[in-house]
Amino acid sequence: MTDGPLRVMVVDDHPMWRDAVERDLAGAGVEVVATAATGTEALVRARATRPAVVVLDLQIPAPNGVEVTATLVREDPTVRVLILSASGEQSDVLEAVKAGATGYLVKSASSAELLEAVRRVALGDTVFTPGLAGLVLGEYRRLSEAPAADADDTPRLTERETEVLRLVAKGLSYRQIAERLVLSHRTVQNHVQNTLRKLQLHNRVQLVRYAIEQGLDEELG
Amino acid sequence: MTPSQQVETTLFRALTVLRGVVTVYMLVLNILRWDELARPGVAAAAVVFMVCWAVFVSWAYDSPRRRTLGLYVADLAVALLMMLSTPLVQSDAMLDRHASTIPSFWVMAPVLAWAAGRPWAQAVGAAVLVSATDLSVRTDLGGNTWGNLFLLVLAAGVVGWTAEVLREAVEMRAAAERAAAVQQERTRLARAVHDGVLQVLTMVQRRGAEAGGDLAALGRVAGEQEAALRALVQHDARTLARDAPPPGGETDLMVALGRLHPGRVTVAGPGAPVLLPAQDAAELVAVVSACLDNVRAHVGEEARAWVFVEELGDEVLVSVRDEGAGIPSGRVEEAAREGRMGIRDSVCGRMTDLGGRAELTTGAGQGTEWELTLPRRRGTT
Numbered sequence: 001m002t003d004g005p006l007r008v009m010v011v012d013d014h015p016m017w018r019d020a021v022e023r024d025l026a027g028a029g030v031e032v033v034a035t036a037a038t039g040t041e042a043l044v045r046a047r048a049t050r051p052a053v054v055v056l057d058l059q060i061p062a063p064n065g066v067e068v069t070a071t072l073v074r075e076d077p078t079v080r081v082l083i084l085s086a087s088g089e090q091s092d093v094l095e096a097v098k099a100g101a102t103g104y105l106v107k108s109a110s111s112a113e114l115l116e117a118v119r120r121v122a123l124g125d126t127v128f129t130p131g132l133a134g135l136v137l138g139e140y141r142r143l144s145e146a147p148a149a150d151a152d153d154t155p156r157l158t159e160r161e162t163e164v165l166r167l168v169a170k171g172l173s174y175r176q177i178a179e180r181l182v183l184s185h186r187t188v189q190n191h192v193q194n195t196l197r198k199l200q201l202h203n204r205v206q207l208v209r210y211a212i213e214q215g216l217d218e219e220l221g
Numbered sequence: 222m223t224p225s226q227q228v229e230t231t232l233f234r235a236l237t238v239l240r241g242v243v244t245v246y247m248l249v250l251n252i253l254r255w256d257e258l259a260r261p262g263v264a265a266a267a268v269v270f271m272v273c274w275a276v277f278v279s280w281a282y283d284s285p286r287r288r289t290l291g292l293y294v295a296d297l298a299v300a301l302l303m304m305l306s307t308p309l310v311q312s313d314a315m316l317d318r319h320a321s322t323i324p325s326f327w328v329m330a331p332v333l334a335w336a337a338g339r340p341w342a343q344a345v346g347a348a349v350l351v352s353a354t355d356l357s358v359r360t361d362l363g364g365n366t367w368g369n370l371f372l373l374v375l376a377a378g379v380v381g382w383t384a385e386v387l388r389e390a391v392e393m394r395a396a397a398e399r400a401a402a403v404q405q406e407r408t409r410l411a412r413a414v415h416d417g418v419l420q421v422l423t424m425v426q427r428r429g430a431e432a433g434g435d436l437a438a439l440g441r442v443a444g445e446q447e448a449a450l451r452a453l454v455q456h457d458a459r460t461l462a463r464d465a466p467p468p469g470g471e472t473d474l475m476v477a478l479g480r481l482h483p484g485r486v487t488v489a490g491p492g493a494p495v496l497l498p499a500q501d502a503a504e505l506v507a508v509v510s511a512c513l514d515n516v517r518a519h520v521g522e523e524a525r526a527w528v529f530v531e532e533l534g535d536e537v538l539v540s541v542r543d544e545g546a547g548i549p550s551g552r553v554e555e556a557a558r559e560g561r562m563g564i565r566d567s568v569c570g571r572m573t574d575l576g577g578r579a580e581l582t583t584g585a586g587q588g589t590e591w592e593l594t595l596p597r598r599r600g601t602t
Contacts, residue, residue, distance in 0.1 A: 014420050020427075059416070086416075086423055091492055107423045108444055110430055130489040130527055137531065138491025169489045170542045170590070171527030 005031040006122050009051035011042040011068070012084070013060045017107065021055060021084070024111040030118065039063035046072055051079065053122050055114075056101070058085045058092050066095045073100030080121045084114070094135045097196060098203040103127030126193045133168035136195055143202070153205060155198040164191040224395040225388035226285040232337040232384055233288075237279040240330040244275045247327040254320070259312040267306050267323055274299050275330070288338055296331040297347050300324060304351070307358045316360050328355075332377050341381030348377035415454050422447035445485075452479045472502035474537065478528055481510055485523070490530040495537060498598060504575055505539065505595055511567040512541040512591050519589075520545030535597050536577075542590040568593075 008030050012018040015037075022032045033049040036042040038061040046054060054072060058065030069081050082103035083096050093104055103121040105114060106129060117127045140157050157165070160181075167177045174188045181188070222230070251258075251268050258264045278296050281287045303324040308316065310323055322328075328351050336344035352370040359366065422443045429440015473494040481488075497505065509528060516526050520543050529540040568591060572579040577595035 014417075016424060017420060020424065086419055094492055107420075108426050108447070110427060130487050130529065134489030134529060134531075135492040138493065141491065141532065142493075166529070166531075166540075169527075169529045170540050171487060171525070171529075171544075172542075 005029055006053065006119070007031050007033045007049070007051045008053045008055060008118060009034040009036065009042070009046055009049060010055045011036045011039075011060060011065075012055075012057040013037045014057075017057070021114065024114060025055075025118065028111075028115050030115070037061070039065070039068045042068050043071055046079070047075070050076065053080045053082060053118055055082050055084050055118065056096075058083060058096055064092075066092055066099050069096045069101045070099035080124070082117055082121045082127065091135075093132060094139055097132065097136070098139075098199055100200055102193075102196065104129055104132045106131075125189055126196055128168050128192055130169045130171045133165045136199065137162070137165050137169060139199065140195075153202065155202045157195060157198075161191050161195050164188055165195055168192065222285060224391040228387055228391045229288070229338055229384070230283065230285065232387075233279075233282040233334070236282070236330065236333055236337055239333065240275050240279055243326045243330055244272055247271060247323075247325050250321060250325055251323065254315070257312055257315055257320075258310055260310050263306065264310045264323060267303055267310065271299075271303060271324060271327060275327075278334075282334060282338075293331075293335055293339060296334055297350065300328040300331045300351060301354050304328060304354045304358055319359065319366060322355060322358060329373060329376075332373060333380055336377045336381035337384050339381070341378060341385055344377040344381035345374060348374040412454075415450065419447055419451055419454075422450070448479075452476070470499045471496040472499045474502050474505065474530060474539075477502055477506045478509060478530065478539075481506070481513060481528070486513060486526045486528055488528045488530070491532055495530055495532055497537065497595070501575060501595065501598065504571060505537075505593065508568055508571050508579075508593060509539060509541055511571075512593075516541075516543040516545065516589070537595045537597065539593040539595070540590060541593070542588060544588045 008025055010018055010021050010025070010032055012021065012035075018035050018037065022035055025032055033051050034045040036045050040061075040063065042054070042056070042060070043063070056065050056068060060068070063071070065083065065085075069083075072079050072081060080103070081096070081101040082105065083093060083101045084105050084107060085093060086107045097104065102124075103117055103126060105117045105127060109117070120127055137157075140155065140162075143154055144156065146154075163181065164177055167180065168174075172180070174185055174192070177183070178185045178188045248268060251264060255261060255264075278292070278299075281292055304322045307322040311320060332344065332348045332351055335347040339347075352373060355366070355370060356362065426440045426444035426447060429436040429438075429443060432440075474497050475488070475490045475495050478488050478490075513526055513528075516524050524543055524545060526541065526543045529542075531538045531540075568581075569579045572593055572595070575595055576598075577593065579594075580592045582590040582592070
């Protein structure tokens with residue numbers, strides 16, 4: 001993390017939203033180093049400006065938000081992607097999170113919430129919504145029920161992680177969860193982070209395995 | 222070229238092959254009986270003319286623009302003329318043994334051309350005309366003549382009828398394809414419009430909440446409309462993608478819950494449809510709705526609530542949580558004892574009727590949390 005103002009890029013194909021988000025962030029002293037309306041623009045401008053955080057709408061002209069997330073994180077593992085989506089919690093949100101996004105916020109959130117989310121994502125925290133917690137729990141459950149579930153590399157949640165995620169899904173804040181489970185705020189945050197990390201790692205392993213099976217490793221290597 | 226013209230062209234190409242075959246047959250037949258002919262010179266001219274005509278008319282029929290009534294009439298007239306030339310060319314001996322006319326089966330081609338391109342009744346008319354002409358050049362009737370003529374008239378009718386049905390079917394399919402394309406374009410445009418409307422409604426909701434006062438109320442209404450429109454659009458998209466609602470009278474619980482107080486209530490779920498028998502789903506949604514009404518009554522109109530759906534193997538677990546002051550412990554039991562069955566009746570009782578159970582976790586300052594557990598019924602497919 002460099003000193004000075006936080007460097008952020010805003011990606012949204014709606015000028016109204018792009019401007020509003022940019023204005024909110026700039027007003028709070030965040031430096032918006034670039035904006036983009038399409039996936040291609042986002043990738044090109046991210047390479048040129050190296051933002052610390054990318055605030056990304058999932059429904060943008062190709063390549064879509066999920067692909068952009070995967071490419072951004074692959075090219076610069078230190079970049080943080082915060083999904084700001086108008087769509088309810090649909091499967092593409094889960095895909096973006098598996099591809100490496102560490103935060104998710106719905107567009108109806110207030111400017112204060114947006115600012116808070118950008119700052120926390122920049123610090124390496126994960127920003128969850130109840131909807132995203134439900135999706136992540138569902139994904140773990142599907143993985144554990146899949147035919148290949150007995151394989152050692154199938155990610156699993158610990159009991160504590162499941163407990164924490166369920167409380168997030170029920171709308172409790174990290175602070176409320178910490179109180180209820182008698183944990184520190186940091187510990188709750190770590191549990192939540194781990195649930196995503198395991199999922200993202202599994203996703204990468206799956207992609208590499210797929211690439212090897214398809215004989216793409218030689219071309220890529 | 223219209224779709225029906227394309228079909229016609231295909232039929233005429235098939236007819237060109239047939240015409241080639243019957244032309245070769247006519248050629249070989251007349252060469253084999255050359256010595257018997259009374260006037261070989263006239264016969265040679267007729268045969269050469271028929272070969273040339275076959276080539277010309279096949280070319281002419283290949284374009285819809287050239288398939289005029291004149292062409293059909295000329296084609297038929299040539300056939301009739303060639304048949305009428307038979308008595309001039311053939312010897313008496315040949316006529317006596319019912320030998321084929323000079324064009325022989327060659328006359329089948331013009332009749333089938335009428336069948337392919339004209340209404341079926343006209344095709345039958347052409348066949349009858351050819352038959353009558355054939356009969357007129359014969360000294361007496363016998364042999365296979367009747368059978369051949371019967372088959373010719375029958376073929377004209379059947380092929381004419383089939384070609385007509387085919388033309389109609391192709392036109393209908395083309396119309397359906399056009400309608401589908403128009404619908405697709407409308408859907409694409411609607412998606413763009415919907416997306417724009419959703420974005421604006423979300424923005425109004427956000428700005429309204431920040432501005433407070435009257436604008437906050439406006440923002441809240443915008444938020445509810447946004448959620449309702451989104452549910453509609455997503456439901457449409459899902460239904461279209463699946464081509465049909467969930468099978469066997471099942472309901473997606475997530476879709477049903479999404480309709481409850483959008484904006485005020487956050488619904489979280491596993492990200493895949495949670496299918497339940499329609500009746501169970503409806504009753505479960507009614508119970509959740511009763512819980513939410515309870516939240517409104519006890520915590521306030523603007524109270525937020527969270528609904529969380531989990532699929533745990535054989536059970537579906539729905540949690541309903543609010544952030545109110547909570548019900549002090551003992552109050553639910555107390556109410557039940559006093560005969561005021563409010564919550565217990567509408568939640569616990571209904572869940573028990575469904576074969577499930579309801580648990581209430583509450584305490585002063587912790588809000589209220591219902592956990593509704595519904596076992597999946599066996600035997601539903």
